Amino acid sequence: MFAGLPLAVWNAGIVGALIVCCSAVALYRYGAWTEWSNLTLGCWAVVAPFLLGFGSAQGPMWTHVMIGLCVATIAAMQLIASRKSAGALKH
Template identity: 75%
Template sequence: MKSEVPSKSLEWSNLVLGAGFICAAYMFGGLPVVAWNAGITGTLMVCCSAVALTRYGAWAEWSNLLLGCWAAVAPFLLGFGSAPVAMWTHVLLGLCVATIAAIQLFAGRQTDKPSGTRLKPGE
């Protein structure tokens, strides 16, 4: 496991997006399911990103990838897809977090490969 973050700016971006989810929880206070989902999801995103900033691990990126995917589909699974602002907030922020986490995972794999080494077919 590598302890260096592939891109700290991307990790900071996920932390800020997670904080945006926490702020959205207060904005959607009139919709309890939306507020709880945004608050819990955002808090978990912030925690994973903060830990990854101090000690990088692929588990933190996988967690953010799953949390971002959850946020994107939650409006439809939890039944608040009819509230357009809440739905689009979750979908857009969730897709951003998931995309950044996927980029981080890809970058982490690229830095783990030794330079100048070719893989044989089937490896």
């Protein structure tokens, strides 16, 4: 493990920090890339426990899955909403 911390902790910290950064940038100046980044990070959070080998640890696994699903869902909804509003402006 890295410096005594479990892989689940490192993954949660890094992915969480990236989600926060992308979300902060989106609040400051919206760009579809921030939502695509959060969608990707959310999907990674869902599959990470199984790919990184901590899927049997129920607490970290469910935390990753639920947070990942929430982040990915919100990012997808934002992308759909921005696509609809861009389409409405063309008409």
